[in-house]
Amino acid sequence: MCGNGGRCIVSFAHFLGIFEKQTTFNAIDGKHDAVVNDDGTISLQMIDVNKVDDNRDYCFTNTGSPHHVQLVADLDNYPVVEEGRKLRHEVYGDDGANINFVQPISHGTYKVRTYERGVEDETYSCGTGVTAVALAMHATSHTTNTNVSLVTPGGELSVRFVNQDNGYTDIWLSGPAQQVFKGNINI
Numbered sequence: 001m002c003g004n005g006g007r008c009i010v011s012f013a014h015f016l017g018i019f020e021k022q023t024t025f026n027a028i029d030g031k032h033d034a035v036v037n038d039d040g041t042i043s044l045q046m047i048d049v050n051k052v053d054d055n056r057d058y059c060f061t062n063t064g065s066p067h068h069v070q071l072v073a074d075l076d077n078y079p080v081v082e083e084g085r086k087l088r089h090e091v092y093g094d095d096g097a098n099i100n101f102v103q104p105i106s107h108g109t110y111k112v113r114t115y116e117r118g119v120e121d122e123t124y125s126c127g128t129g130v131t132a133v134a135l136a137m138h139a140t141s142h143t144t145n146t147n148v149s150l151v152t153p154g155g156e157l158s159v160r161f162v163n164q165d166n167g168y169t170d171i172w173l174s175g176p177a178q179q180v181f182k183g184n185i186n187i
């Protein structure tokens, strides 16, 4: 599942006039509701998450895709590609995982850089990744906020959620989706 890809699909379907305000689409992890907000940002409902594994040095959770979440100091200068590539294999074996490195900016605001499985490199922004970061920061009591801001190299996202005894529900990933290219194919 791709959270940012999902938001882009919704934005594109809206641009094509397929729906007005709300829609639903099916992804590999199930159904997703989505909303085009009045300011043009896109909110996407993510699957419920009932487990955030806390391994003290890092967390692991699945928000539609598998994510490792680890706090580091001096994120701007952190070797995301080298360390991400190592952890992706050494901790998670053949299946691997996406690796998110995190630094707090303030209570409820986090800077995130992600090494993405499949891409095998750092990407500008990972939607399921920042969702995992928001839940992991809450699950480990780094924040009590249930609306968390995430700053990635590609821009700013937010994740809000409801915390219940058995995990997290009503999880919404929000942020901008901008059309940057338009073309035609003659067939």
Ligand SMILES: N[C@H](CCC[C@H](N)C(=O)O)C(=O)O
Pocket: 001, 002, 003, 004, 005, 065, 066, 097, 098, 116, 117, 118, 119, 125, 126, 127, 128, 129
């Ligand atoms: N970039 C995507 C997640 C891709 C996850 C994929 N790399 C995987 O290993 O499942 C996002 O914005 O949510």
